[in-house]
Amino acid sequence: MNLLLFSLFREKKRRRVVELTEKMVVDGGDGHNCEWEGRWNHVKKFLERSGPFTHPDFEPSTESLQFMLDTCKILVIGAGGLGCELLKDLALSGFHNIHVVDMDTIDVSNLNRQFLFRGKDVGRPKADVAADFINSRIPGCCVIPHFKKIQDLDETFYRQFHIIVCGLDSVVARRWMNGMLLSLLVYDDGVLDPGSIIPLIDGGTEGFKGNARVILPGMTACIDCTLELYPPQVNFPMCTIASMPRLPEHCIEYARMLLWPKEKPFGDGVVLDGDDPEHIQWVYQRSLERAAEFNITGVTYRLTQGVVKRIIPAVASTNAVIAAACATEVFKIASSAFIPLNNYMVFNDVDGLYTYTFEAERKENCSACSQVPLDMHFSPTSKLQEVLDYLTESASLQMKSPAITATVEGKNKTLYLQSVASIEQRTRPNLSKTLKELGLADRQELAVADVTTPQTMLFRLCFTS
Numbered sequence: 494m495n496l497l498l499f500s501l502f503r504e505k506k507r508r509r510v511v512e513l514t515e516k517m518v519v520d521g522g523d524g525h526n527c528e529w530e531g532r533w534n535h536v537k538k539f540l541e542r543s544g545p546f547t548h549p550d551f552e553p554s555t556e557s558l559q560f561m562l563d564t565c566k567i568l569v570i571g572a573g574g575l576g577c578e579l580l581k582d583l584a585l586s587g588f589h590n591i592h593v594v595d596m597d598t599i600d601v602s603n604l605n606r607q608f609l610f611r612g613k614d615v616g617r618p619k620a621d622v623a624a625d626f627i628n629s630r631i632p633g634c635c636v637i638p639h640f641k642k643i644q645d646l647d648e649t650f651y652r653q654f655h656i657i658v659c660g661l662d663s664v665v666a667r668r669w670m671n672g673m674l675l676s677l678l679v680y681d682d683g684v685l686d687p688g689s690i691i692p693l694i695d696g697g698t699e700g701f702k703g704n705a706r707v708i709l710p711g712m713t714a715c716i717d718c719t720l721e722l723y724p725p726q727v728n729f730p731m732c733t734i735a736s737m738p739r740l741p742e743h744c745i746e747y748a749r750m751l752l753w754p755k756e757k758p759f760g761d762g763v764v765l766d767g768d769d770p771e772h773i774q775w776v777y778q779r780s781l782e783r784a785a786e787f788n789i790t791g792v793t794y795r796l797t798q799g800v801v802k803r804i805i806p807a808v809a810s811t812n813a814v815i816a817a818a819c820a821t822e823v824f825k826i827a828s829s830a831f832i833p834l835n836n837y838m839v840f841n842d843v844d845g846l847y848t849y850t851f852e853a854e855r856k857e858n859c860s861a862c863s864q865v866p867l868d869m870h871f872s873p874t875s876k877l878q879e880v881l882d883y884l885t886e887s888a889s890l891q892m893k894s895p896a897i898t899a900t901v902e903g904k905n906k907t908l909y910l911q912s913v914a915s916i917e918q919r920t921r922p923n924l925s926k927t928l929k930e931l932g933l934a935d936r937q938e939l940a941v942a943d944v945t946t947p948q949t950m951l952f953r954l955c956f957t958s
């Protein structure tokens with residue numbers, strides 16, 4: 494598998510070197526006027542000599558560096574904690590053609606770790622500021638920013654890259670990106686064309702924990718293959734909150750979950766808003782009282798807001814470790830000089846330091862990458878609501894707001910769609926109808942669209958008796 498990728502990139506590089514040689518004859522120069530003596534010595538040590546850890550097929554040459562500097566196009570998704578680190582690492586490793594996509598603007602709370610940003614940049618798009626910083630600091634490097642959602646860019650855009658690196662904090666965005674790269678795969682008589690594979694390097698961090706993984710779409714485990722690894726939100730047991738609190742968090746949860754709905758401090762039906770200081774202040778005061786009752790210390794305003802808004806503190810050093818691991822994988826794949834990570838690295842320094850690597854396996858019936866039509870088993874008397882619940886609650890699907898359509902009596906019919914209010918209203922009554930009442934038949938195909946993927950997913954409805 495790695496050998497295949499290796500030869501793929503070597504072939505791309507060889508073609509590029511021929512082009513460059515021709516260009517040099519025309520231009521009469523190499524075009525690198527911003528280079529200086531010894532600039533890439535650190536990288537050349539890896540690429541221009543053999544070593545005990547090099548890939549078995551590795552041949553030392555100057556081509557790899559030229560490929561990285563001139564040709565290799567990298568896309569970085571996210572210009573936040575991981576993104577800043579990634580851009581710096583990649584640019585200093587010799588990648589000079591980088592695009593970055595991020596939809597966020599800079600907040601003052603980012604400045605402690607997102608080191609490409611300064612106080613004067615608050616309010617400006619992260620992608621723009623990050624690109625400007627790298628471009629002005631690293632001669633010859635060209636970072637092109639896209640202040641956009643990943644969903645606003647199409648497959649023509651994504652297809653231009655050799656490698657894509659994700660530094661995202663959202664599982665939905667990750668799954669969408671995964672789905673996009675899977676949709677770019679070309680199958681010829683069921684055989685995957687390796688030229689259509691764009692490797693995806695995915696980094697993720699949460700507090701002191703992080704992971705880095707290498708995904709070869711269509712060949713190795715994809716994001717959705719391992720969806721069960723993203724567990725639902727961990728909550729404290731209600732009995733602990735209600736009767737035996739031990740942590741300041743338990744006291745805050747008590748005020749948030751039990752006192753707020755009971756005392757209705759801001760009126761009936763007012764939902765607790767984590768961004769409203771008066772709301773947080775109320776929860777904070779109640780939490781303090783609760784904590785005093787049980788001799789618990791550590792309830793602060795800041796912690797209260799953190800618990801209410803479910804904030805997990807970002808740790809700069811975790812971002813640095815994970816981004817470095819991801820950038821190293823980009824370097825290994827782009828240069829073909831070393832064997833890539835196979836394929837999932839876990840990092841945890843909550844207590845001491847712990848790390849290991851394992852090979853995540855492809856799931857035979859992965860809803861995203863398996864090419865196998867998925868069967869859904871329901872009784873004809875099941876209601877459409879049950880189908881909807883299955884799509885959102887199944888650990889392997891975890892959809893957010895699925896839209897279900899089917900062809901009934903030759904016509905395309907929207908059974909339920911949540912994202913457009915008027916259609917939601919019109920289709921809501923369908924949820925309490927049975928599948929039979931909706932005119933659905935055994936072996937019927939259902940098309941489901943969701944924010945977790947750019948592609949519509951097809952399911953086969955199998956009636957159980």
Ligand SMILES: [Zn+2]
Nearest residue numbers: 715718859862
């Ligand atoms: Zn998969």
